[in-house]
Structures are given as structure tokens and as C-alpha cells.
Amino acid sequence: MKTTLRRGLGILALAAIAWTTALSGAAPALAAKIKVAAIFTLPVEQQWISRIHKALNAAAARGDIDYIYSENVANTDYERVMREYSEAGNNLILGEVFGVERAARKVAKDYPKTAYLMGSSFGPSGENFSVFDNWIHEPSYLTGMVAGSLTKSNKIGMVGGYPIPEVNRLMNAFMDGAREVNPDVKFTVSFIGSWYDPPKAKEAAFAMMDGGADIMYAERYGVSDAAKERKVLAIGNVIDTQNEYPGTVVASALWHMEPTVDRAIAAVAGGSFAAEDYGSYSYMSHGGASLAPMDAKLVNAKTMAAIKAREDEIRDGLFRVNVNDSEPRSSK
């Protein structure tokens, strides 16, 4: 189904590459700029990808890099696009290889002069294949504390896409946080088997609220909308949606790709890029994750102080949030 689209985008991407090459040929002064290409499997407004796209756009706006990207690239086509970008002489290639872990590593091996920084569930490999991931379990824990203290029914609903490690660890951290402040809290966990089916996510959320859940963990689009319709509170994930849902989204665990991206760009510029795990640059201590400002109308001062204290402890390394990648289950 995506083939035609991808072909169209592929031509556009090639045109863009040709255009940038022509441009840099005309003005040699620009040649020193690092050429960065990104390959995404979903559109750039999807919450996870939007964070990477934002950080790269910021770097491009500063004038550090030339940035091009392909979105909506199917996993079956991912390797080809990687090779195309590598052949085109990009210095740094970013993306997400959760569906093509092995193939992507093979490509990296074939282009030793190119630096790769990929979202991956596994470790770095070879000389030039680095990995990152959304390690935002720390603010997720904090949002769990918010949820645990705000629930009146002691029932929290959680709707996720697929139970992959990246999702599980955030959900588990959230549940740990909620249990810390409220041991009686019960969870209902549901997966919809899609990364983007808001009507389905909404139905799962409605069913949870029918069952008495009064706080919804919005891992997917659609959950906050359901919460808003029923005037129930929601917790955001990855992106800050508090402005879009005032009075509904009380707190959000945010992911910031800037520390990861900026470090990789600096490493490529300095010629020191190596195969590394950039995961820790998504931790709070590096500014890669944060707790969005809580809604002061909904969270009382005492709770807020407790959460702030915990936040400082995490940042100072005094409190460690457990990393648990196993599939979260509903409470009995």
C-alpha cells in the first residue's frame, strides 16, 4: 500500500539530494557543514519521531547541519533508503531500526565512513553504529506519582500500542511511581495492536472509564480525547499535550532528543564518532527527559513538593527508577 507513496517520496528525496549537492558545489564554503539524513517509518508528526525531527530541525536552524529526511519508509524498504543516503555522502544518518535491526547493522558495515545513530532495542555494533532509545522511565515514574495521588477510585487505565520494551519500561515505571504513593491502586492495561488507530484507542479508554478508571495513561493518541470527553484526567507521554487538553492532561513525561543529537553532531564534526550507546543522553541527568510542568489547579502543593523532591533525587543520582522491560499486566 505504501509502495507508490514511497516511490514518490524516494524521487523527492533524490531530487532533494541532487539539489543539496548542486548547492554545495556552487558554494564550497558550505561543504564544511555536516550532512545529516534521517529515515523515519512514520510521518514526522507522530509523537516519538517528532522529538527526533525537532532536535534535528533545531540543529539545522542553528546552521550546524544540513538536514534532509524521508518519512513513512516501510521496514521492507528501510535498507534501500539507508544505502541511498549513505551513497549520497551523508555524514550522519539517524533513524529507527526496531524492525530492521540486523539489516541496518549490515548497511553500517558497508559504509564505514558514515556515522549511524539509530533508535534500537539492542546495543551498538561495529565501528560506526550507535544506538539511542526513549529512556524516559524517570519522568514516567514521576507522572505515576501524580496519578497515584490524584486517583479517587484507585483505578488507573493504561492504553498502549504494542508491548515492546520501549513501551513496557515506561508503563512499568509509571505503575511503580503510582504504587509508591498509593499502594491500593489497581491498573487496567490494554494494547490495541496498532501504533496509530485513535478511534480504537478511544474505545479501549472508554471501556476502562466505564469500569471506573478515573486517570488514563495516554501512551497513544486518542486516549486523552476519550478522557476529555468523560471529564477524566490523563497523563501524557513523550510529547507535551497539556495545552491541547487543558484541565485533562495533568502531567507528562517528556523526551528531549537534543542532548543525543547534539552530542552525535559534535562527535562527527570532531571526527571522534564511535559505536556507542547514547541511551543515557535521554536520561533526566543529561536533560534528555523531563517532567512537564504539572497543572497547579489539579495537583495540590503537598503532592507537588513530594514529586519535586523525588525529581531532584533522580537528577542527583540518589534515586534510581527500576528498568523493567516485561509486558505490564492488569492488576488482579
Add this chain to the structure above:
Amino acid sequence: MEIVEILFTVSFWAAATRIATPLIFGTLGELICERAGVLNLGIEGIMTAGAMAGWMAVYQGADLWTGVVFAFAIGMIFGFIHGLFTVPLGLSQHVTGLGLTLLATSLAYFTYRMILPDVPSPPRIEAFQPFAIPILSEIPFIGPALFKQTALTYLAFVSVAVVGLVLYKTPLGLALRAVGENPAAAEAQGIDVYVMRIGAVMIGSGFMAIGGAFLTMSAFNAFFFEMIAGRGWICIALVVFASWRPGKALLGALLFGAFDAFQVRLQQALGGDIPYQIFLMLPYAFSILALIVMSRRAAYPKALMVPYRKGER
């Protein structure tokens, strides 16, 4: 028992109706096409195009109903393409339909991206809101389940009735059914088979497009190119389930909606012990079973997928 109790809650049936709405439109649209003898596998793409078109019209400042009409019109354009290839040219309805799905899906996303090249998060519109129909919504149990929905759901109910009436009680309906059963006989009656078939495919495709628009303008308020997520293919099966009858199509769509709503609640009631994939699979497994039972007596239009060539013997 907790699981059985689910079936007797109003919220369950309200959810089933919500889930069924896009399927009612899609099934009705496919049914009209097939009744005229043309299989329309472009449905998945046409629903995507409708979802995009209706939503985009509203995002650009049109009111909601104008958006619905616009979606219908876009559906008709794609229907015309399908009709052109399959009716006068008599090309393979399977290949044309699948090709149309690829074209419409890609074109929908391409247009979306051309208009909105760089947006940080999915843009939103003010979608249709649920409202209660006076008197009808006060019927115990059925009222709040069926008549506290959004306007498009009511439109779906009305469409079923209208399509049923036209199909069985008017000369137009008779002509439409005739070209799907025996086009040569219809031609002998002075009915232009090509016009009839292309017209039916266009109207049917318009309904499909509204089914897609329901997802972006009522069930949710933003567009994403994969959000039809196979609902079109379900409609193809529902037409068989319905034995090509509008009333049964409504029933089939509601039944599938009920399976899906039940699955969601079952997953939450029993979650933890059984892998979630099993629950996600249930509506499809139930549907296959229902299809087996129902399709044994299904009488399909005799000229379905048979191209008509004038003067050929």
C-alpha cells in the same frame, strides 16, 4: 458472571454502535457497487481518501457538513475511475480495485503532505459531537445505546433505510439490480448498463468515503494515512455476510462492532492471564464463523464480476 454482564450494559452497545458506523457506510457502499455487478476493492483507499478529504475541508475552514459532502464527492471521483476501467473497458475488477486502493491511499497522504508540509503534531478540527435524539433516546436501554451518538451515526441509519427503499421499491432500484443479475435483459428493457453500473459504483464509493470521514470527523479529529486500518476489507466480508441486503448489512456491521467492543472489555476483564493478541483476534474469528454460517444461503448477484460487452453473445 462478569463477562456475560458486559452484554447487558448500555455503554457496551453504545460502543458497538460507534465502532459499527464506518462499517455501515462502507458495507452499504460496497453493496450498491456489487448489486450492480461491480466488485470494488478500491474501498480501503476510497475510505482513506474520504477520511482525508472531509477532514481537510473542515481544517481549511469549511463547516462539518460541507466536509461530509466534499468527502462524498471525492469518493464519487474515485468511483468514476473504478467504473471507467471496469465497466466500459471491462478490465479485471480485482486488479483495478487493488490499484485504486494504492492510488487513493497514496494520493490522500501526498495531498495531505503537500498542504501541510511541516506540522509538529497532528492538526485537529472540531469534530461532530454526540447528541441525544429527543423521545427516541428515552427508550429504555436501546435509546441511550443507539440514539446518543453523533450525527453521522444517525445518517448511517437513515442511509440504510433509504438505500433499502430505493433498491426494492423504485424502478431505479429494479434497474440497478437488473444490471447486476442479467445485464443483457436489462439492456433489452432500454436500460443503459454502462451508465447504470458506473453510476452505482460512484454512489457506492461516495458512501465508502463518508465511512472514512466518520473516523477523522467524528470518531477522532485528526488524519493519519493508515487509520482506516483494514476496516474497508471487513466491509467486503460484511457484504457477503449480509447476502447483499441493506438490512442485514446494518445487522452485520453492528454485530462486528459488538464483537470488537466485547473484545476490548474482555481484554480488560481477563487481562494478565491470556495474551492480548488473542482478544484482538476474536472479532475476526467470530466474523469468519458468522460468515460460514450465513454465506451458505447467500445468493450473490449473478453478473457480479462479469463485464458486460454490448452485442456480445
